[in-house]
Amino acid sequence: xxxxxxxxxxxxxxxxxxxxxxxxxxxxxxxxxxxxxxxxxxxxxxxxxxxxxxxxxxxxxxxxxxxxxxxxxxxxxxxxxxxxxxxxxxxxxxxxxxxxxxxxxxxxxxxxxxxxxxxxxxxxxxxxxxxxxxxxxxxxxxxxxxxxxxxxxxxxxxxxxxxxxxxxxxxxxxxxxxxxxxxxxxxxxxxxxxxxxxxxxxxxxxxxxxxxxxxxxxxxxxxxxxxxxxxxxxxxxxxxxxxxxxxxxxxxxxxxxxxxx
Ligand code: ADP
Numbered sequence: 001x002x003x004x005x006x007x008x009x010x011x012x013x014x015x016x017x018x019x020x021x022x023x024x025x026x027x028x029x030x031x032x033x034x035x036x037x038x039x040x041x042x043x044x045x046x047x048x049x050x051x052x053x054x055x056x057x058x059x060x061x062x063x064x065x066x067x068x069x070x071x072x073x074x075x076x077x078x079x080x081x082x083x084x085x086x087x088x089x090x091x092x093x094x095x096x097x098x099x100x101x102x103x104x105x106x107x108x109x110x111x112x113x114x115x116x117x118x119x120x121x122x123x124x125x126x127x128x129x130x131x132x133x134x135x136x137x138x139x140x141x142x143x144x145x146x147x148x149x150x151x152x153x154x155x156x157x158x159x160x161x162x163x164x165x166x167x168x169x170x171x172x173x174x175x176x177x178x179x180x181x182x183x184x185x186x187x188x189x190x191x192x193x194x195x196x197x198x199x200x201x202x203x204x205x206x207x208x209x210x211x212x213x214x215x216x217x218x219x220x221x222x223x224x225x226x227x228x229x230x231x232x233x234x235x236x237x238x239x240x241x242x243x244x245x246x247x248x249x250x251x252x253x254x255x256x257x258x259x260x261x
Contacts, residue, residue: 012079012125014125015125017128022146024156028138030160033134034240036132041087049128050090051090052132053123057115062134063101064238069096082125087241109142112142116149139168139171154257160189161190161210161213173219185220186214186222188224189224191209194228223249224249228245
C-alpha cells in the first residue's frame with residue numbers, strides 16, 4: 001500500500017489527505033504563518049477536517065499561535081501523532097518535538113528536508129480534507145527541498161505590498177511553476193488599516209495597488225488583509241482560534257481557494 005507519489009515520496013498508508021496546500025512567501029515576516037493559521041481556522045469552522053504541517057523548521061511559529069507550544073507530540077516508535085488545538089486542528093511542528101521551545105534547530109537544508117519528509121511519511125494525519133503546509137520563507141534551498149518532499153497540490157502566496165512590487169513574489173511564483181505546482185493566488189497582507197473612529201478603510205499604498213501588482217506578476221489576488229491590532233494580540237496570546245475580525249475577507253479567500261482546487 002506504500003504508494004509513491006509524483007515527488008518520489010512514499011505515502012503513509014494511514015493517511016488520506018484530500019488537498020495539501022502550501023502557504024509560501026518570498027521572504028519572512030510578511031504574515032505567512034498568521035495566514036496559514038487563520039485559513040485553517042476558517043476551513044475548520046466550515047466543517048472540514050484540517051491539519052497544519054509547520055514546515056518552517058528553523059522558525060516554527062504555528063504552535064505558539066494556537067497556544068499549544070508547551071505540549072509535546074507523542075510517538076509509538078513507528079509513527080508520530082500530531083497535537084490537537086482546542087478547536088480540533090491537528091498540528092505537527094518541530095517545536096512540538098524539541099525538548100525546549102527556545103532550542104534552535106541548527107540544521108542545513110538536506111536535514112531540514114528530511115525532517116519535513118518525515119512530517120509526511122511518519123506522522124499520522126489520518127483522514128483530512130485539508131493539510132496546510134506553512135512553508136519555509138524564501139525561494140532558497142530549504143523551500144525547494146520542502147516542495148520536493150511533500151506532494152503539495154497547490155500554493156497560496158502571502159505577500160506585503162512592498163514585497164509584492166519587488167521581484168520577490170514573482171520569483172516565488174516562477175519557482176512553483178518550475179516545480180509544476182499550481183499557484184492558487186496571492187493573499188496580500190497588511191495592505192490597509194481601518195480607522196478606529198469612523199471605520200473607514202485607509203489604503204496605505206494607494207487604491208488598487210494590490211490588484212495591479214498581482215496582474216503584473218500574473219497571479220490571482222485572493223484577498224487583501226488589514227493590519228490589525230486584535231489579530232496581533234490574539235496571536236501573541238496563542239488564541240488565534242478566537243479570531244473574529246475581518247472574517248469576511250477570510251471567507252472570500254477560502255471561497256476562492258475552494259473554487260480553484
Ligand atoms: P511569517 O510567517 O511570514 O514570518 P508571521 O505570520 O509570523 O510572518 O507574522 C509576523 C508578525 O507580524 C507577527 O508578529 C504577526 O503577529 C504580525 N502580523 C502578521 N499579519 C498581521 C496583520 N494582518 N496585522 C497585524 N499584525 C500582523
